[in-house]
Amino acid sequence: MTERMPNRDAAVLNLPNVLEVRGLNVHIATDDGELCAVADAAFSVRDGETLALVGESGAGKSMTALAVMRLAQSAAIRVSGEILLRTGEGEPLNLLALNAPAIRAVRGRLASMVFQEPMTSLNPVLRVGDQIAEAIVAHEAIGWPAARARALDLLRLVGIADAPARSRTFPHELSGGMRQRVMIAIALACRPRLLIADEPTTALDVTVQAQVLALIRSLQKELGMAVLFITHDLGVVAQIADRVAVMYAGRIVEEAPVRDLFAAPRHPYTQGLLRSMPNAGRAARSHRIAPIPGSMPSLARLPLGCAFHPRCERAEPGRCDAGVPALEAIGDLRAVRCWRWREPALAAAENG
Numbered sequence: 327m328t329e330r331m332p333n334r335d336a337a338v339l340n341l342p343n344v345l346e347v348r349g350l351n352v353h354i355a356t357d358d359g360e361l362c363a364v365a366d367a368a369f370s371v372r373d374g375e376t377l378a379l380v381g382e383s384g385a386g387k388s389m390t391a392l393a394v395m396r397l398a399q400s401a402a403i404r405v406s407g408e409i410l411l412r413t414g415e416g417e418p419l420n421l422l423a424l425n426a427p428a429i430r431a432v433r434g435r436l437a438s439m440v441f442q443e444p445m446t447s448l449n450p451v452l453r454v455g456d457q458i459a460e461a462i463v464a465h466e467a468i469g470w471p472a473a474r475a476r477a478l479d480l481l482r483l484v485g486i487a488d489a490p491a492r493s494r495t496f497p498h499e500l501s502g503g504m505r506q507r508v509m510i511a512i513a514l515a516c517r518p519r520l521l522i523a524d525e526p527t528t529a530l531d532v533t534v535q536a537q538v539l540a541l542i543r544s545l546q547k548e549l550g551m552a553v554l555f556i557t558h559d560l561g562v563v564a565q566i567a568d569r570v571a572v573m574y575a576g577r578i579v580e581e582a583p584v585r586d587l588f589a590a591p592r593h594p595y596t597q598g599l600l601r602s603m604p605n606a607g608r609a610a611r612s613h614r615i616a617p618i619p620g621s622m623p624s625l626a627r628l629p630l631g632c633a634f635h636p637r638c639e640r641a642e643p644g645r646c647d648a649g650v651p652a653l654e655a656i657g658d659l660r661a662v663r664c665w666r667w668r669e670p671a672l673a674a675a676e677n678g
């Protein structure tokens with residue numbers, strides 16, 4: 327695994343926020359009652375920075391991303407909070423307050439999303455070049471011939487050889503890696519300020535995955551985008567992220583610069599994730615590899631108190647199963663949601 331681990335914490339603090347999320351809640355009405363897929367989420371992504379959102383399946387990562395893009399909208403879903411997108415010098419856009427035409431104008435032009443499964447988000451009956459050109463025509467005063475020419479440039483930008491021939495193919499004629507590149511080309515068509523990538527490499531083999539990650543990094547550098555990168559894979563986090571937010575059962579439980587998170591995880595869940603990964607960092611290497619016992623609870627039946635307590639080896643009866651801990655700031659760049667993070671046992675775990 328190539329560990330990127332950048333060292334730019336101080337510089338990060340001075341960058342302007344492109345995305346700022348405050349008090350985000352996503353409630354879903356289900357047959358089992360209402361569940362809270364995202365609870366009081368707060369995070370920001372700065373100019374040119376990559377924030378990784380990490381956690382096991384069902385943590386609420388995709389729902390967070392969909393809520394930011396205003397795509398988590400159905401009669402059963404209720405989204406509240408503040409989602410601010412800063413795209414220039416003026417006041418940021420409050421995405422939850424925008425009407426339907428205004429949010430459509432934001433999507434694709436200012437903020438784009440690459441979805442987990444490209445086959446479900448590409449149009450199967452439209453040639454890929456036309457799908458990219460369509461994304462450009464939708465947002466810019468530009469004719470189809472010019473948009474098609476830009477589509478070819480984008481295909482080249484995402485590393486697709488023989489762009490003219492590839493642009494005339496249909497999605498099913500391309501490999502998984504090629505389809506993912508096409509999705510990225512569509513997402514980048516209008517040079518967005520914010521790119522949300524939801525597990526964009528999960529379906530790909532390791533070599534293609536490394537190529538796609540390198541591609542996102544280089545395009546981010548070239549275009550100066552803020553990137554929210556969703557994954558359950560800490561190996562991918564090490565390669566792509568500047569900062570990390572760890573999510574468990576709908577809540578962010580730890581946030582830290584990537585280097586600090588790998589070297590000294592504070593939350594028992596993060597420590598467990600690292601111990602379950604081969605080669606994921608200093609804290610992991612100093613322990614034998616051991617999966618976290620149990621599994622994430624159903625969001626419809628969350629345990630009382632800290633939702634991690636049934637799996638947590640540090641859980642303290644009467645405290646951890648009684649109240650939900652707040653996300654506590656540790657300095658400017660770190661935060662942790664655990665009643666016991668200050669206690670020596672957890673500090674010892676940090677240092678391996």
Ligand SMILES: Nc1ncnc2c1ncn2[C@@H]1O[C@H](COP(=O)(O)OP(=O)(O)OP(=O)(O)O)[C@@H](O)[C@H]1O
Nearest residue numbers: 354356363382383384385386387388389390558625
């Ligand atoms: N339309 C829906 N109706 C009911 N529950 C839903 C719906 N969409 C998501 N959920 C629930 O919300 C929770 C969060 O789902 P989400 O897709 O955000 O998880 P995730 O962290 O992205 O997981 P994965 O790693 O598997 O993609 C899950 O428990 C899921 O069952």
Ligand code: SF4
Nearest residue numbers: 632635638646664665
């Ligand atoms: S609050 Fe308690 S149960 Fe939750 S992570 Fe911390 S020690 Fe474990």
Ligand SMILES: [Mg+2]
Nearest residue numbers: 387388389442
């Ligand atoms: Mg998901």
